Amino acid sequence: MGRLRVAVLISGRGSNLQALIAACGDSAFPAEIVFVVSSRPEAPGLSFARAAEIPCVAITDRDRRSFAAQADPLLREQRVELICLAGFMRLLETGFVEAWSDRIINIHPSLLPSFRGLKAQRQALVAGVRFTGCTVHFVRPEVDCGPIIGQAVVPVHPGDDEAQLSDRILGVEHRLYPMALRLIAEGRVRIVGERVEIEGWRAPQLTALNPQDNPGEPFASHRS
Numbered sequence: 523m524g525r526l527r528v529a530v531l532i533s534g535r536g537s538n539l540q541a542l543i544a545a546c547g548d549s550a551f552p553a554e555i556v557f558v559v560s561s562r563p564e565a566p567g568l569s570f571a572r573a574a575e576i577p578c579v580a581i582t583d584r585d586r587r588s589f590a591a592q593a594d595p596l597l598r599e600q601r602v603e604l605i606c607l608a609g610f611m612r613l614l615e616t617g618f619v620e621a622w623s624d625r626i627i628n629i630h631p632s633l634l635p636s637f638r639g640l641k642a643q644r645q646a647l648v649a650g651v652r653f654t655g656c657t658v659h660f661v662r663p664e665v666d667c668g669p670i671i672g673q674a675v676v677p678v679h680p681g682d683d684e685a686q687l688s689d690r691i692l693g694v695e696h697r698l699y700p701m702a703l704r705l706i707a708e709g710r711v712r713i714v715g716e717r718v719e720i721e722g723w724r725a726p727q728l729t730a731l732n733p734q735d736n737p738g739e740p741f742a743s744h745r746s
């Protein structure tokens with residue numbers, strides 16, 4: 523079986539695109555990035571696509587319907603099987619999401635369903651949560667909704683500002699997104715109802731407290 527043909531949609535920096543390109547650089551990885559679409563021609567992330575010689579295009583139309591009308595035929599022409607949104611700052615037309623049903627995934631910098639929408643890291647700081655993180659999920663027409671594939675958790679440190687917390691989350695985004703893509707490409711991810719089942723899923727045997735009761739022992743082993 524060939525590798526899963528993936529398109530990545532970006533709008534800016536493209537560090538998640540870079541992480542996905544790096545993962546796909548291993549010929550044993552079960553997915554390949556065949557196409558990159560940016561909503562901004564000047565997006566710095568496009569340089570990663572160009573460096574990796576991945577065909578890329580900028581579609582700048584702000585109207586959802588005309589964005590979809592331009593993107594859809596190009597994605598089909600490239601025989602794309604899965605779309606990864608990675609810092610893509612446009613809302614997708616409902617018809618487009620439905621046409622690509624269960625074949626679009628997104629990464630969001632919070633533990634969904636908390637802190638949907640813009641500035642999720644700032645929302646977490648304002649709410650005073652002690653842990654936050656990121657989520658990879660299947661895309662539904664409502665923003666930042668859809669069956670959850672995987673999540674990664676980071677602690678909030680006292681005195682964190684938005685940039686520090688965002689950097690900490692970004693570090694785990696770059697691990698989680700390639701991992702979620704690999705699980706999908708291996709055919710191990712199924713949507714049952716509106717929840718995801720993963721074949722061979724193992725959860726970590728760890729729990730964490732924040733604040734810590736014993737700073738020398740950040741994680742308690744937890745077996746239930």
Ligand code: GRF
Pocket residue numbers: 532534535536537538539567608609610629630631656692695
């Ligand atoms: C990431 O924090 C991602 O979770 C969010 O937008 C940001 C994109 O960063 N959806 P990058 O462009 O991948 O560096």
